[in-house]
Amino acid sequence: MLGATVARLLEDVSLYRIFVGSRLRSQMQYRESFLVMLVLGFVGLTTEFLAIILLFNRFDTLIGWSVGEVAFLYGLASISFGMAELFGAGFDNFPETIRRAEFDRVLLRPQSAFVQVLSGDFQLRRLGRILQGTMALGFAFAWTSVAWSPQKLAYLPVVVLCGMVLYIGFFVLGATLCFWTVDSVEVANIITYGGTEFASYPLPIYHVLMQRFFTFVVPLAFVSYFPSLYLLGRPEASDWPQWLLVASPLAAAALFALVAWLAWGFGVKHYRSTGS
Amino acid sequence: MAIITVDSLRKSFWVNQRRAGFAGAVRGLVSRTGHEVVAVDDISFEIAAGEMVGYIGPNGAGKSTTIKVLTGILVPSSGQVTVAGLVPWEQRRTLAGKIGAVFGQRTQLWWDLPLIESLTLLQHVYGVPSDRFNANLSYFREILELDGFLDTPVRQLSLGQRMRGDLVAALLHEPPILYLDEPTIGLDVVARARMREVLQEINRERGVTVLLTTHDMDDISQLCQRMLIIDHGKLLYDGSVEAIRERYGMERTLVVDLDGSEEIEGPLELPGMTDVQQDGPRHWLRFRRDQASAAEAITAVTSRHRIRDLTLEEPDIEGIVRRIYEGGDRL
Ligand SMILES: Nc1ncnc2c1ncn2[C@@H]1O[C@H](COP(=O)(O)OP(=O)(O)OP(=O)(O)O)[C@@H](O)[C@H]1O
Ligand SMILES: [Mg+2]
Numbered sequence: 001m002l003g004a005t006v007a008r009l010l011e012d013v014s015l016y017r018i019f020v021g022s023r024l025r026s027q028m029q030y031r032e033s034f035l036v037m038l039v040l041g042f043v044g045l046t047t048e049f050l051a052i053i054l055l056f057n058r059f060d061t062l063i064g065w066s067v068g069e070v071a072f073l074y075g076l077a078s079i080s081f082g083m084a085e086l087f088g089a090g091f092d093n094f095p096e097t098i099r100r101a102e103f104d105r106v107l108l109r110p111q112s113a114f115v116q117v118l119s120g121d122f123q124l125r126r127l128g129r130i131l132q133g134t135m136a137l138g139f140a141f142a143w144t145s146v147a148w149s150p151q152k153l154a155y156l157p158v159v160v161l162c163g164m165v166l167y168i169g170f171f172v173l174g175a176t177l178c179f180w181t182v183d184s185v186e187v188a189n190i191i192t193y194g195g196t197e198f199a200s201y202p203l204p205i206y207h208v209l210m211q212r213f214f215t216f217v218v219p220l221a222f223v224s225y226f227p228s229l230y231l232l233g234r235p236e237a238s239d240w241p242q243w244l245l246v247a248s249p250l251a252a253a254a255l256f257a258l259v260a261w262l263a264w265g266f267g268v269k270h271y272r273s274t275g276s
Numbered sequence: 277m278a279i280i281t282v283d284s285l286r287k288s289f290w291v292n293q294r295r296a297g298f299a300g301a302v303r304g305l306v307s308r309t310g311h312e313v314v315a316v317d318d319i320s321f322e323i324a325a326g327e328m329v330g331y332i333g334p335n336g337a338g339k340s341t342t343i344k345v346l347t348g349i350l351v352p353s354s355g356q357v358t359v360a361g362l363v364p365w366e367q368r369r370t371l372a373g374k375i376g377a378v379f380g381q382r383t384q385l386w387w388d389l390p391l392i393e394s395l396t397l398l399q400h401v402y403g404v405p406s407d408r409f410n411a412n413l414s415y416f417r418e419i420l421e422l423d424g425f426l427d428t429p430v431r432q433l434s435l436g437q438r439m440r441g442d443l444v445a446a447l448l449h450e451p452p453i454l455y456l457d458e459p460t461i462g463l464d465v466v467a468r469a470r471m472r473e474v475l476q477e478i479n480r481e482r483g484v485t486v487l488l489t490t491h492d493m494d495d496i497s498q499l500c501q502r503m504l505i506i507d508h509g510k511l512l513y514d515g516s517v518e519a520i521r522e523r524y525g526m527e528r529t530l531v532v533d534l535d536g537s538e539e540i541e542g543p544l545e546l547p548g549m550t551d552v553q554q555d556g557p558r559h560w561l562r563f564r565r566d567q568a569s570a571a572e573a574i575t576a577v578t579s580r581h582r583i584r585d586l587t588l589e590e591p592d593i594e595g596i597v598r599r600i601y602e603g604g605d606r607l
Contacts, residue, residue: 008369011403014400015400015401018397018400019397022386022389022393022397026388026389101382104344104349104379104382105382105384107347107348107349107368108347108349108372108375108377108384109372109401109402110369110370110372110373110401110402110403111369111401112369181292269351269365270351271349271350271351272289272350273344273349273350275289275336275340
């Protein structure tokens with residue numbers, strides 16, 4: 001039983017690589033357009049980052065957070081979200097898949113529907129956001145005087161991965177809604193894209209209702225604000241036990257992934273295809 | 277031995293009332309105003325291994341819905357179904373390796389990849405060993421004449437080529453069961469005849485069980501011994517194609533336009549023919565294939581009347597379904 005499950009999982013992983021490989025090959029046929037898209041995406045996102053920096057022209061700090069610290073939050077959110085987009089965009093484009101009944105094709109094949117959708121829209125040009133986030137992190141390192149211990153350096157990618165899982169979880173939940181109604185997908189999009197905006201600023205600047213929403217309902221604060229308190233050595237960190245701050249991304253990602261997975265499985269059973 | 281069993285299958289769709297705008301979308305999430313559409317209504321049948329069965333009915337009868345349930349794409353509202361001993365929507369992944377499906381309206385291939393690359397991807401998807409893959413590919417290359425377009429991206433293929441590509445894609449993993457949902461739609465006469473030959477060969481040589489929907493009565497009469505007729509989700513007929521042909525398929529209709537100089541009120545009186553419908557100078561004359569050839573029928577008309585134009589109509593599926601209703605008979 002377990003053996004069979006593991007074998008299936010390995011099969012899925014190797015299939016993911018094959019699908020993504022074929023998508024890459026077909027994208028590489030248009031190398032110039034790929035580069036142009038990458039550069040345009042990068043430039044577009046840079047203005048977003050500039051807007052944050054310009055904010056600090058007028059205020060020295062944002063409720064006690066320096067420009068470097070906010071750049072850190074922004075970089076963290078961008079990389080996580082960028083990776084989620086890179087690896088999970090098939091779920092982001094799911095309304096189209098449903099509208100055109102392409103999910104029929106997915107269900108005809110002997111692989112997990114999840115893996116097939118996940119690998120369905122891999123586009124390298126989405127690297128733009130990750131590059132942009134990495135640049136923001138670079139500035140954050142330069143502008144803050146945080147002592148980066150080996151533990152903290154090792155922990156940083158863990159937080160990024162947990163963030164990625166959480167964002168992919170949003171995509172999956174949004175996609176799951178499409179099994180009932182494609183029209184409501186805008187609602188899910190607002191939470192997902194609004195969520196990255198949200199994660200780019202320190203939690204306390206928001207209204208308390210919003211803080212609670214993004215902590216307990218959509219646990220974004222657990223992969224941005226709370227671990228950043230620990231990583232940046234912010235004074236607020238002393239309000240919480242350290243293990244709680246450190247464990248929060250893992251717990252939030254695991255829980256959210258489970259919820260998204262269960263919802264997805266339930267949704268697939270309610271897929272209705274189209275009449276023509 | 278039945279390889280497909282369908283017992284009291286029912287599938288209905290809840291169709292929501294659409295609302296405009298963002299607020300409408302939010303309300304659409306919670307409210308349940310709409311109505312139910314029963315696509316498949318209490319259908320039962322069995323198909324034995326090696327059979328080739330036609331599944332026909334007018335638009336919206338529930339054919340595609342039934343096939344989607346049999347593949348595991350849709351979960352039925354109620355009823356029992358087994359395909360190759362599996363419950364499709366519960367054991368979808370295992371079943372997928374045992375079935376092939378062609379949906380004429382929609383390709384299963386990758387739109388922007390050359391056909392051959394789509395096929396190689398499918399080899400990995402279905403885990404087909406290389407020697408089997410190569411043997412099957414060369415078999416289909418020959419009978420489907422794929423060589424001219426194997427390296428062409430699918431989006432550039434003609435409809436007939438694409439359909440052949442889709443058929444190969446459905447059969448590369450040697451499934452014992454093949455579903456075909458309108459595999460001849462949009463094909464010209466030559467391509468259609470070729471497709472039929474291939475289907476016949478696959479069914480005969482490889483013993484593949486085939487369930488086929490089509491709107492073309494000729495597909496059915498040339499390919500199938502047995503057919504199922506459904507309408508409004510209900511099974512009207514399950515039996516031999518021959519019996520239907522004898523009963524309704526014998527009836528052809530000669531549509532004639534009388535010359536303007538002939539002023540005739542009411543139906544024409546002609547031996548062996550019934551004038552079933554009139555519209556101005558146009559008359560629909562029904563006659564039986566076993567009593568008169570088309571040539572004899574035409575002579576019978578032209579010897580008595582001056583006509584300007586004529587066409588010969590073969591019985592189509594819609595016509596047969598209509599006649600079943602008219603006769604009030606559930607066969
Ligand atoms: N996803 C869906 N949502 C709502 N209604 C649907 C859906 N799929 C099918 N229907 C409805 O169910 C009925 C049967 O549709 P189906 O596609 O099975 O017909 P069909 O026999 O294949 O027709 P056609 O010959 O036109 O392909 C139709 O009334 C159709 O509108
Ligand atoms: Mg159909």
